[in-house]
Amino acid sequence: GFGAGLALALASSAFIGGSFVLKKKGLLRLCGRARAGQGGHAYLREWLWWAGLLCMGVGEAANFAAYAFAPATLVTPLGALSVLVSAVLSSIFLNEQLNVHGKIGCILSILGSTVMVIHAPQEEEVSSLESMAEKLKDPGFIVFAVCVLVSSLLLIFVAGPRYGQSNVLVYVLVCSAIGSLSVSCVKGLGIALKELFSGKPVLKEPLGWVLLVCLVICISIQINYLNKALDIFNTSVVTPIYYVLFTTAVMMCSAILFKEWQHMVLDNIIGSISGFLTIMCGIFLLHAFRDMPFTPSLLPLFLQPGRADPHLPWSSVDRHQSCQHQPLLPSEDKGSHSAEEEEEET
Structure with a gap:
């Protein structure tokens, strides 16, 4: 039950995160041939790209199945781990730099996911299409x-039409709101598949087909407006905002539809929310500061290399830099003005 759903959710994140790296690796091997960004389709002859596509398919299937065994409150936030897996594997196999902010973000995402798993609702409310x-x-x-x-x-x-080109929230809110309904459809279809494999005549139930049609419509809208947001705005801006809004909408929908939170004690509710906020901070650090170089010169003077010993003498450069960051006191400021006035009078 719950353990199977958790395992499927974790496997889904691993496969989806790895798929991005495999597809990127395949695209990078297209030296001299028409790249995808130039309208070419040479990547279709690259086996690494197909391996990445297969991994993504397996990951999405595992994610789909996870909703049949575990609460959406748990499965959806754990999707952030795919971003973590992708970032770590990219730094290993694609030589993409993972700075200090990214490493801290990865650690926070793992900690937040662990907290959410510990405090997630264990029982499943919906077990049949009825x-x-x-x-x-x-x-x-x-x-x-x-x-x-x-x-x-x-x-x-x-x-x-008015603000879509200037405000990132417009299209991302559409994706997130519609996405909450799509997750509910996935949850229902997962239950239907589980009943189908157990031998029940699910195909005769109209609800399953209605959920399937609604899912196709919702996913089409999501993909359309997410692509619009990604086309207009930077990925490092869209991804964390979309994750936060989408997960929040799913948790709200899950709380209303499945009432999973009713059976949770206050400690578990606080733990789940804290875990989600921790993941949110980790994803923000991982994306917002992805391209920001981190050098020791950005640290305070007492943390910089060579400044660990407070008894070391200051160089003239250090003294000059430290004085630059110290504002003049009001008395000193007035004194400097009076000195300038005296010089002008003379």
């Missing part, structure tokens, strides 16, 4: 779904 249908009829979820659809339409047709 119970899923009852959950979907809940007035709270109906209100949530209507709010999501109305807000998405307003963002697409009202805010999009």
